[in-house]
Amino acid sequence: MLEFIDSQLAHWPLARDNYQALGRSERRSIQLGDLTVGIQHNPARIVSTAAKTDAKSIAERPCFLCSKNRPPLQVGIEITEGWELLLNPYPIFPTHFTIVCKTHAPQEGFPLDMVCMSEKLPGHTVFFNGKHAGASCPDHLHCQAVKTHELPLMRLIENKHTLKYGRKATPDTLCLDTPFAFVSLIITPDLEGMSELAGIESTIGTEYIKHGRFNAFVWIDSGGLLRICIVRRAAHRPSCYGSEVGQHLISPGCIDMAGVLITPLKKDYDTLTEEEVRSIYKECSVKLF
Template sequence: MSDLTCFYEAQLVLWQDVKQRFNDLQHIRIRSLGKLKAQFNPSRMISTGAKIDRFIIEKRPCFLCAVNRPKEQIVKSFNSHFDILINPFPILPKHFTIPSIRHEPQQIKNSFIEMLLFVEEYAEEIVFYNGPFCGASAPDHLHFQAVPKMILPVYENWKALAKTSEEVIFREDAKVLYVNDYVCPLIAITGLNINSIVFLFNKIYKELPLPEGNVEPMMNVISWKEKDLFVTLIFPRLKHRPDCYYGKYTEQCLVSPGAIDMGGLIILPRREDFETITPLQATSILKEVTLTSEDVEKVLSQLKK
C-alpha cells in the first residue's frame, strides 16, 4: 500500500461524512457516450453551480486556506509548498486536492512543474489543473487535484490518440503533439525530461490567447507518468460554461466543464441531465467551451517559428 493510500485511509477513519461520500461512489451511475462517459453525481451540485464572480469570492472565507478547513481534515505535505488533502466532495475514488500552502491566485505558469513532480512521486495518479473560469471553484487559491489514472477516458484511449497525433515540435527528450482525433482540440506534451517539458509548456502558454480581464490563458491541464514517459494534455478553453448551462426548462443541461469533463467524464449533478444527454450533445458541449481547431492551429503554427 502506497503512503498516499495510507493517508487516504487514515483520513476516512477520522471523517465519517466524507467516508460515506466515498462509499457512495461505489454505487454511482455511469453511462457510455461513445468516446465519452457521463457520471450522475448529485454531491457535485455545489461545485457545478458555484458562483465565482469577484465580489462573491472576496466575501467568502477561502475553504483551501488551512485556517478555514474542517477540524477533521488532516494534511500530507508535498514538496514543502503544497498540502495534499482528501477532496470532501469527490468525483472519483481517492480524489485529492493539492492546494498551495499560501493563499495565492490560481495561476499555473510558475507551478506547472509541481504537477510533473507529483506524478513522478505518485505514478498511480493523474494530476489535473482547472484554470480560473475553467472549472476551478476556488480561483483565488492555487491548487491542483489528483485521481486514479485508470478511470479517465482520455487516459484509457491515449495510445490510440497518440498514434494519430501530429508532431509539432520535436526535441531530443520531449515533443509537442496536436491531438486531432479527440472530441475537441487538444495539445499534448510528451517527454522524459521534466525541464524540457516545462520549457515546451511555457512556449505554448505564451502563445495561447489571453482574454481581456483574465490573469492567464483559459485552460485545463492533465498530467500523468507511464513508466519513464510524462504525458501532459492541455485543453485550451474559449468559454467557462456552455450555453445549455443557462438554458430554460428542458433546454438546460447543468454542466460546468473542468479537467475531468474535458478528459471525457462528464459530471452531471442532476438526474434528468444524466438520463437524457446524448453522445452528440456531450461532444458539442466540449467543443463549445474549447478553442476552435483553427485557433489552436494558429497557436501551434506560432510555436514552429
C-alpha cells in the same frame, strides 16, 4: 497513500458518506469519435458545479482551501515543498485528491510543481483547472489528482501518442477524431524534453495563460515517461448552463474534458444526448491547437 485515505475515511464522516455514495452513482457512456465519454450522475458535486465564481461571491465567502477555514477533520500531508495533499470530500473517483498551495495565492499560471507531484503520485494524473476553465475556487492555487486509468483522454493519448509521432502531437497529427483539440507532449528526460517543459507557457499560449482558459494534465505514463496534455478553453461554462428546463447544470473542468462528464442533476444524466455533449465540448474548447 492508501493509509492516508483509509485514515481520513475512518475519522471524517462527511468524506466517508460521500465516498460511500459515489459507489452508488450511476454511469453511462457515449462514443464521440475516438473518445469514449462517461457521464456520471454525482449529486454531491453540486457544490462545485453550482459554485458562484464571480469576484463578488468569492470575496464574500471564506476561502475553503486555506488551512484555517478547512474542516478540522480534514488532514493535509506535504507532498512537495509548499503544497499539501488533501482527500477531496466531494469525490468523482474512489481516489480523488486536492493538492493545495500552502499560501493563499490566486489560481494563475501553470504550476511547474505539478511535475514533482506526478513523480510523487505514480499511477495518478495531476491536473489544473485555469480560473476560467472549470476552477470552482479561483482565489486559491490548487491542483487535483486521480488515478490515470479513470480518465479516457489520458488512456487514448497513451495508446496513440508514441514517440514515433514526435514529442508534441495533436489529434490531427495522431489522426484522432476527438470532439475538441488538445496538445499532447512527451517530456523526454533529455535537453529537448527539458526545453519543452521550460517553454510550456508559450505552448499553452500567452492569452490562454493570462485569462486562465486552459486545462492541464501531468502524469508519468506506464512506460515511465512524463506526459503533459493541454486543452485550451473558449468558455468557462456552456451556454446551456443552468438548472431550468432545457438547460444543463454542467460546468466542465479537467475531469469533464478528460472524458467523464459530471451531472449533479438526475434530469441531466437521464436526458443528455450525444449531440448536446458534442455541443458542450465544442463551445467550451477550441477547434484547433
